Amino acid sequence: MFAVADRYAVTDVPVLDVFAERWSTRVFDAAAPLDEEAFASALEAARWAPSASNTQPWRLIVGRRGTATHEKVFDALMGFNQAWAGDAGALVVFLADTRREDGEPLPWAVYDTGQAAAFFTVQAHAGGLFTHQMGGFEREQLAEAFGLPEHVQPLAVMAVGALGDPEQAPEKIRERELTPRTRRPLDETIIAAD
Secondary structure (H helix, E strand, O other), X not given: OOOHHHHOOOOOOOOOHHHHHOOEOOOEOXXXXXXXXXXXXXXXXXXXXXXXXXXXXXXXXXXXXXXXXXXXXXXXXXXXXXXXXXXXXXXXXXXXXXEOOOOOEOOOHHHHHHHHHHHHHHHXXXXXXXXXXXXXXXXXXXXXXXXXXXXXXXXXXXEEEOEOOHHHOOHHXXXXXXXXXXXXXXXXXXXXXX
């Protein structure tokens, strides 16, 4: 039987509970309504992410399940992601505006947008929502569907919603969901340290 606590990370040193307890589920409850208060808090956390020179280069496309926006985002997902992501309460596209208003490039826009996505994820989990970020989507299709200018780059699609029951998921998804979580050791991650 599945237990959420079985998914908690076993860390080498203590971290905040919200980090150890968070994982990227592929099993969402398709019948559960989106917790709008928790969702709004996650969006607000993303808004307050740090950015170089306070440029705030991230932009979002928010598609709640059952809307035309959700359908457009879902249609741009690649194969396997379509097998599970549609059950999430919302699909959020994180976009980086890589140019200032004066046309000058923002070389750190992708990094800053990643921080906004991370802030969103942590706040969503703290509010009882689950998330899964995806890179498997057709960027050009998404850009065309929403009329995005060339300097606004779709970076990731995030599924957000209530956790479903992995025991009820198709076998391929259930296997991935129940696979033990692992991370590369810090000594293999840190290139140089004094």
